[in-house]
Amino acid sequence: MDIDREALAYVPSTGARRVHDTALVKATAASLEGYGVLVDDPGSFRIEIVRWPARGWRAIDEGSGDQGGVAEGLFEFWWKGATLFARNNAVGDSYLFGWSTWPEKASEEGPSTPPGLARARERALIWRANYHPDGGQLFYPLDGQSFVVPLALPGDDVTPEKFVTFWCDGSRGLYIHPNVWHGAVVPHADHARFLDRQGRVHARVSVNFVTEFGCYLGASLLQPPT
Numbered sequence: 001m002d003i004d005r006e007a008l009a010y011v012p013s014t015g016a017r018r019v020h021d022t023a024l025v026k027a028t029a030a031s032l033e034g035y036g037v038l039v040d041d042p043g044s045f046r047i048e049i050v051r052w053p054a055r056g057w058r059a060i061d062e063g064s065g066d067q068g069g070v071a072e073g074l075f076e077f078w079w080k081g082a083t084l085f086a087r088n089n090a091v092g093d094s095y096l097f098g099w100s101t102w103p104e105k106a107s108e109e110g111p112s113t114p115p116g117l118a119r120a121r122e123r124a125l126i127w128r129a130n131y132h133p134d135g136g137q138l139f140y141p142l143d144g145q146s147f148v149v150p151l152a153l154p155g156d157d158v159t160p161e162k163f164v165t166f167w168c169d170g171s172r173g174l175y176i177h178p179n180v181w182h183g184a185v186v187p188h189a190d191h192a193r194f195l196d197r198q199g200r201v202h203a204r205v206s207v208n209f210v211t212e213f214g215c216y217l218g219a220s221l222l223q224p225p226t
Contacts (some may be wrong), residue, residue, distance in 0.1 A: 003085050009093040013127050013210035016104045020160035020209075021123070021218035022150050024225070027166040027174060034164070035151045035180050041172035042140040047197050049135045050178050068134070068200045075196035077138065077187050082106035084124060084184060090196045097184035098126040098216070121188075125216035126150065128162070129183040130206040135199020139185055140173030142193045149174065151220050152181035154173055165219040181207070186219055 025031050032060030039045050052065035067096060082100040087093070099106040100121040129150065141147065146169050152162040158181055168174055173195070176182050185194065209217050 003087065003094045003096075004095070004165075007094050008096055010128065010206075012103070013208055016210045016215050017102075017222055018215040019123075019125060020213070020215045020220040021171050021220065022043055022160075022165040024148070024165045024167055024220040024222070026224045027168045030209065032166065032174075034139070034153055034177075035176060036136070036176040038168075039138060039140060039175050042138060042195050042197065043171050045136060045138060045173075045175065045197075047136050047149035047175075047199065049199050050133060069198040070135070070197055071114045071202065072195070072197045074142075075194040077185065077192045077194070079121070079180050079187075079190045080108040082121075083175075084186065085107045088196055090198065091202045095184075098124045098186070098219075100124055100221075120222050123221055124148075124184065124186045124219045126183045126186075126219055127210050127216055128206055129158075129181050129217065130204045131181045132199060133179055133205060134201040134202060134203045136178050137182075137195065137198035138173055138175045140175060140195040140197075141168075141170045144170045145187055145192045146170040146188045147185055147187045147192060147223060148181040148219050149176075149185045150155055150217055151176065154181070156205070160209055160213055160215060160217050163217060167224045181217065186221065188221055194203045 072091040076088045150163040150165040
């Protein structure tokens, strides 16, 4: 599928020459504590919706402020050469999430293994991450394909050092709690499809690793250590 660069939700930041490589761990109930949970049945899983915050000392009325509901749709990811694109049909946004080499060398055509590398993608270089204050988000792989995603616990004073990359084998979905930072979901395959369920308000708070920290966030695509 072609994505119009003019229609991207964000213009990607480039120019950094440093990578902060995150630790890679296998996603389990224990390792995901505080970040999210693994999901077997996406249809019955409840998406957390956060009530709209009160601006003053008067409380939000009971039964209000959390009625936006849940958006659901197909979230597709494509590696085009060494560049990772995605489209979230649940909210109608398209993205350029990252690269498997320096973006200045990353082609959007041809083989997924850049010239000079002995094997296919070993890591993704991610330029931004975000969290959703209005609700959680579920990614459920429709074709059983494995993927990784960098996560960090809530807090606006986030830094690259606070991210951990979780390796998911594709047999279960990944649910991310509200306010948890997440970088791109990065599939190992050239193309991956996920069922996406998330808060319909879809508020985003972002961190730009390139402009704020002068680096890309590195997410390993190798097998996690045993």
